[in-house]
Amino acid sequence: MSATVEQLMGPPADYVSEEETFTPSIAPSLTYSEDSEDQDEPQPEEAPRRRRASTRLIVQSAADVQRITGESTQQLLNRCCGGGCCMKLQKQDGLEYEHIPLPDNEAFHSLGLKIDEIPTVLTKIPDMPDQVTFLQSIRRVSNTPSPTDSAISVGSQLGSIGSAIEAKLKNLSLEELDTSIQPPSFVQPHHPHHVFPARIHNTRELTRPGAEKRTYHFDLDITDYPHEEGVDFKVGGAIGISAPNDSAAVDHILDLLLVPRYLRDKPVLLRTTRGRWPTVWGEDEAREIVTTRRDLLTWCSDIQSYPPNKPLLRVLAEHALDPNEKKILLFLCAGEGQGVFCDFRTGPYISLAQLLSAFPSSKPPLDLLLSVLQQLMPRFYSLSNDPHESYEIRDGKQHRLIEIAVTVQEMPDWRMGCRTGVGSGFFERQSRKFMELQRAGDKAPQIHIPMFKGLMANPLAKEFVSDGPMLLIGAGVGIAPFRGFVQHRLKNANCANKVWVLQGIRDSLIDELYNGEWGVHEEKVKKVVQSRRGESRYVQDEVFHQADLVWSIINSVDGRVFVCGSSQGMGEGVEDALIRVAQSKGNLEREEAKRFWELKRDVGQYITETW
Known part of the structure; x- marks a missing residue:
C-alpha cells in the first residue's frame, strides 16, 4: 500500500x-x-x-x-x-537477501505478492498457535483394529485414550437432524432462539437484466416457527440467517486437504479445550460434540469472508513440504515481511481454498486448521413487510409469512472471476433452485432458509411506534424495511398523510425495488431519485432539495427521520445533506448543525441503520 x-x-x-x-x-x-x-x-x-x-x-x-x-x-x-x-x-541495510523461486500456479499469481528477494534470516516469527480443536474417530465395537485416520492429528496431539473414554466413544452417535437444510443443534445463535428451517413460500428477482446488483425477494413460511420463544416478529425487525458455506467450496477444501471422501460424512468426536466455537454465542468452555467434518466446514467456519491472518499462515508454513513455499509463508509471518503482509491483507479478501491452492505442498490437519479459522457468523436481514398482516392460503391452510429482500454481494475470485458473499450467495442459490423446480412443474418446492428470530428490538423496530410525521430515506436494498412501515401506517387513516419516502436508485427501469407494492397512496408518499437516468441525482441531493419538508418533520411533535442503507456513499451523503439543511433552515453554523442532529439522535427522532 x-x-x-x-x-x-x-x-x-x-x-x-x-x-x-x-x-x-x-x-x-x-x-x-x-x-x-x-x-x-x-x-x-x-x-x-x-x-x-x-x-x-x-x-x-x-x-x-x-x-x-x-x-x-x-x-x-x-x-x-x-x-x-x-x-x-x-530492503533494509545490513541484511542478506536470497532469491526464492515463487510457486508457478494461477492461485499464487492471483495473490499479488510483491516478493523479489527474502532475507536469509527471519526474525519475530510468531510461535505456532495453540491447537484448541481435536477430532477423534469414533470406533465401533470390533476385534480388529481400525485403520489410522490420516486426515486428523489426534494421535500425536491427544496420545492414547483410556478404556473408559474408548467405551464412551463406541456409544456416541450423530443427532437425528437434516443438516442439509439447517445447522447442527449446537450451532445455537442466542438463547432461547434456535435455528428453524423456514420453507420458501415464494421467491422472485426484484431487479431486471442489466442491473448493477441483483436483488431477490423471499416469502418465508413461519407458520410452524416455535412460539414458545416468546418474541414476536415486528415491523422493522430483522431475522437472523445461519447461512452455510457453498457445498462445492467445502468439497474443494476437503479435496485440497486430501481428506478421503468416505470420512467426510462419517461421525467424529469433536473436542475443544476452550472458546465458544463451534457454537455462535455459547459459553467459553471445553466441549465434546459428535458431528462430521463436512458439517464443521459447512456451518461453523468462515472460509472466505476474512483476510488471512498470521496464525493461519503460520500453520500453513509449518506443514509446507516445499522449502520455498515454507520460506515465503514464514516471510509473511516475520517482522521483515510486515510490509508485504499488510499489502496482502488489505487487498481483496482471499479465500482458504485460494491459499491452499497457492501453496499446494501445505496439507495441515483439518482439526488444526479449524483452530485458526474464523467463526461463521449469522447474517441479519430486515423484514420488508408487516409480519402481523401477511398471510396466504395454500393447501387449504392459512400460512403466516415474513418477507425479506437480499442484494447479492460479489467480489473478485481467482477461479470463477467473481464469487458471492456467504449469506447473499446462499440466498441466490436457494432462489434459483426454487424457481428451477417451479419451471419443471413442482408447484410446492421444498427449499428452506435456516433462520431465527433476530433483532426484533433494533433501532428501526423500536422507534417506529409513534403517530407523528416520518421521513424515510434509503437506497438500494436499504429501502426494504420501509415497505413494511408504509404498509402498516397507510392502514391508519390518521397517518396516511404523515409518511414520506425518498428512495435512491440507479435506474427505475431495472433496479427499482417493490414498485407498486407499497399500498394505497404510493404515488403521494414515495419519491424515486435516479442517479443514472433523468435528472441524474442522488438521494442526498433530494434530501437537501426537500429541505422545507425535512425541517418541518424533524421539528414536529414525534417527528422522525429514518435513514437505511450503505454507510459509504449514501449514508455519509445523507448525513451531510441533513447537516446542510439544518444550516440553511436553522441558520446554524456547521458544528452547531452537527450537534443539532446528534441531539435528535439521542432523543430518538433521527434513526439510522447503516452498514
Whole structure:
C-alpha cells in the first residue's frame, strides 16, 4: 500500500529522511494539481535549504491524494494499520537477501505478492498457535483394529485414550437432524432462539437484466416457527440467517486437504479445550460434540469472508513440504515481511481454498486448521413487510409469512472471476433452485432458509411506534424495511398523510425495488431519485432539495427521520445533506448543525441503520 500512507500521515518520530542531508528533488508531474502549487521550484535568490521530509512533496490537498492513488485520504487511512509497516517495503541495510523461486500456479499469481528477494534470516516469527480443536474417530465395537485416520492429528496431539473414554466413544452417535437444510443443534445463535428451517413460500428477482446488483425477494413460511420463544416478529425487525458455506467450496477444501471422501460424512468426536466455537454465542468452555467434518466446514467456519491472518499462515508454513513455499509463508509471518503482509491483507479478501491452492505442498490437519479459522457468523436481514398482516392460503391452510429482500454481494475470485458473499450467495442459490423446480412443474418446492428470530428490538423496530410525521430515506436494498412501515401506517387513516419516502436508485427501469407494492397512496408518499437516468441525482441531493419538508418533520411533535442503507456513499451523503439543511433552515453554523442532529439522535427522532 504503501509509502503513500506513510507520507500522508507523516514519518515516525525516529525516522530520519534522506532529504535532511540531500537537496530535495523536483517532481512537477507528481506534485502538480489545480489546488496546489509547486513548492519545490529552485529559487535563485536563496540558497537551497535542508529540510525534513514533508507531505508537500507528494500531496497538498485531497484532490492530489485522489489523483495519485485513485482513493480518498480516508480510504487510505482506513487501510493503514498504523504500525509503520509501510516503511518496511524497501530492503533494509545490513541484511542478506536470497532469491526464492515463487510457486508457478494461477492461485499464487492471483495473490499479488510483491516478493523479489527474502532475507536469509527471519526474525519475530510468531510461535505456532495453540491447537484448541481435536477430532477423534469414533470406533465401533470390533476385534480388529481400525485403520489410522490420516486426515486428523489426534494421535500425536491427544496420545492414547483410556478404556473408559474408548467405551464412551463406541456409544456416541450423530443427532437425528437434516443438516442439509439447517445447522447442527449446537450451532445455537442466542438463547432461547434456535435455528428453524423456514420453507420458501415464494421467491422472485426484484431487479431486471442489466442491473448493477441483483436483488431477490423471499416469502418465508413461519407458520410452524416455535412460539414458545416468546418474541414476536415486528415491523422493522430483522431475522437472523445461519447461512452455510457453498457445498462445492467445502468439497474443494476437503479435496485440497486430501481428506478421503468416505470420512467426510462419517461421525467424529469433536473436542475443544476452550472458546465458544463451534457454537455462535455459547459459553467459553471445553466441549465434546459428535458431528462430521463436512458439517464443521459447512456451518461453523468462515472460509472466505476474512483476510488471512498470521496464525493461519503460520500453520500453513509449518506443514509446507516445499522449502520455498515454507520460506515465503514464514516471510509473511516475520517482522521483515510486515510490509508485504499488510499489502496482502488489505487487498481483496482471499479465500482458504485460494491459499491452499497457492501453496499446494501445505496439507495441515483439518482439526488444526479449524483452530485458526474464523467463526461463521449469522447474517441479519430486515423484514420488508408487516409480519402481523401477511398471510396466504395454500393447501387449504392459512400460512403466516415474513418477507425479506437480499442484494447479492460479489467480489473478485481467482477461479470463477467473481464469487458471492456467504449469506447473499446462499440466498441466490436457494432462489434459483426454487424457481428451477417451479419451471419443471413442482408447484410446492421444498427449499428452506435456516433462520431465527433476530433483532426484533433494533433501532428501526423500536422507534417506529409513534403517530407523528416520518421521513424515510434509503437506497438500494436499504429501502426494504420501509415497505413494511408504509404498509402498516397507510392502514391508519390518521397517518396516511404523515409518511414520506425518498428512495435512491440507479435506474427505475431495472433496479427499482417493490414498485407498486407499497399500498394505497404510493404515488403521494414515495419519491424515486435516479442517479443514472433523468435528472441524474442522488438521494442526498433530494434530501437537501426537500429541505422545507425535512425541517418541518424533524421539528414536529414525534417527528422522525429514518435513514437505511450503505454507510459509504449514501449514508455519509445523507448525513451531510441533513447537516446542510439544518444550516440553511436553522441558520446554524456547521458544528452547531452537527450537534443539532446528534441531539435528535439521542432523543430518538433521527434513526439510522447503516452498514
